[in-house]
Amino acid sequence: MGNILVFAEQQKGKLPKTTLIALQAGKEAAQKLGGSCFAAVLGAGIDALAHETAKYGVAKVLVVDDPALAHYLADAYAVALEQLVKAHDVSLLLATSTSVGKDLLPRVAARLGVGMASDVIAINEDGTFKRPMYAGNAIATVSLTGRVKVISVRGTAFDAAQPDGQAPVERVRLAIEDAARKMQFVEFSETKSDRPTLTEARIVVSGGRGLKSGENFTTYLEPLVDALGAAMGASRAAVDAGFVPNDLQVGQTGKVVAPELYFAIGISGAIQHLAGMKDSKIIVAINKDPEAPIFNVADYGLVADLFKAVPELTEEIKKLKA
C-alpha cells in the first residue's frame, strides 16, 4: 500500500467541517490499509490554511500555492492533483462529496486512467468500500482495481478530525501549463444566511410541497427554524415548485444530512427525499396525511395541519428556551 492523499478543500481560506471529515476518513484508511496519510492544500496565498490543516494529525501537508489555483476550477485543479498523486506514491486519493469533491475527483481519476467509488460510507479492512446505490435502497460492497484508487466519502458517515499535533508542511511547485486551463471563473453569488450550514447543523427543519408557496416558507417555517437555531432544508418537490433555491434540497440528488434532530414538515417522504435524511438521529414528521410514507421513518409523527401545528410548535419551543 502506498500513501493516502486527502484533498483538503478550503472555503474562503477556511477549513469547513466537510474537510475535517475527509481528513478523518483518510486517517482511518491509513490505519486499516497501511501507508501514511497526507493532505493536499491547493490555492493562492494559503500559508495559514496549510498550517491549520497540519494540526489535524496527518503525516504531512503538501501545499501547492499557485496563482493559477486562486479560484477552484476543475481543469487546473485536476492537473495539480494528478501530479501530486504521481509524485508522492499515492494509492488512495479521497475527498468529501461536496460540490467541489464531486466535480473534481472523477476528472482526476480519468486523467489517471483509474476507477472511482462515489459517496463511500465505510472503508473496510480488506480494501473494499461500502456505498449506497438506487437512492440508498441498496448498499453495495465495491472494490477498485488499478494502481490508484479514488473515492469520495459521504460527510455524514465519518466524524470530523480533531486537532492532534503539528505535521510538517511541504511546499510543492507544479507546472500547471496554460493549455490545461480553459475554464475561467466569472463570479460566485453566495446564498446569504445567518443560519448554520445545512450539512453541518445539529438541527434541520425541512419543508415540502405541503407548504404550498415560497411565502409560506417565510411565514410559517422560518420562525420555527430560527427558534430552534436550525438550518433550513426542503424536499425536491418544494424546489421543483420554485418555493426555495436548489441548494436547500435534501435528498438523493441534493444534500445528504444526518443531524441530531430532523423535522420533515409537509413532506410526503418520497424515496429520493428519504435517501438524504434517513440517517438523522431523531426524525419528526408533521403531515396531514396519516398514510404519508414519511411516518415509516419518523421517530415522532404528528398528523396535523401544518399551518396550525407549526406556529404552535414555534411558540412551544420559544417557551422552552425562555
Added chain:
Amino acid sequence: MKLLVTVKRVPDPETTIRVKPDGSGIVTDNIKYVINPFDEIAIEEALRVKEKLGQGEVVLVSIGTKVASEQLRTGLAMGADRAILVLCEQELDSLGVARILAKIVEKETPDLVLMGKQAIDDDANQAGQMLAALLNWPQATFASKVELTADQKAVQVVREVDGGLETVLFPLPGIITADLRLNEPRYASLPGIMKARKKEIKEIPATELGVDITPLLKVHKMDPPAKKEAGKRVESVQELVHLLHTEAKVI
C-alpha cells in the same frame, strides 16, 4: 452547432427498488424504465439551444442493449434529430462509459456535450467529469443556466454549488451536466412521436470502438439498507415538544 446528449435507461424513480435475497443485484421484475431524469433535462436544454440559434443538430447517444432504443425513441419524439446506440452487454463502470463516449465524440465532433449530472441508478455522478478529462475539455457540472456568447464560440454556465451559485466561462467545445433547475423538460407531442418513428437510431457494437472497457470498479454484493423501527404517533404539539425534551433529549 452540433449538440450531443447522453441518455441512460434507468428504473423509474417512483419504483421501489429491492435487493435480491442473494445480494447479487436488485430485483428487476416488473420495473418500468425511463430516461434518467437529469438526461431528460439535458435533452431539453439542447433543444432550446438549437431553437434559440435557429439552426443546429441534436444527436442522442445511449449505451446498452437494444431495449435502450425505447429511451432514445422518447428523446427523438421530444425533438432530437437522430440517435446512436452503442450496443454493449457487459456491465460498465463510469470510466468505461466515458471511454466509449470519448470515441463517439471523436466521430461526431460536437460543439457541446450535454449530460445529466448523475444517473439515479448507480448514483455515481462521474461520467461527465471523466469524459471531460479524457477529451481534455472544460466542464461545467450542476448547471442551472447555460448561455452561449454572442459569437457562439464560448459558453457561460451558472452552477449550483454548496453555498450559492458559481458562474464559469469556457471556450467550446466543452461538457455541461444538467442539474434539476436548468429547465422543465417538455413532453413529446403526438406529431413528435410520429416523426420520431422515422428518425435514425444507428447501432454501433462497443467492440468495434477499440476501447478497454474492463470495469475497474466492481460491485461484489448488495445489501438492503438497515431498517429503521417505526416510531410513535403523538397527539399534539405539546406532547411532541415534551417528548423531544425529556425522552429524546434533543431540545
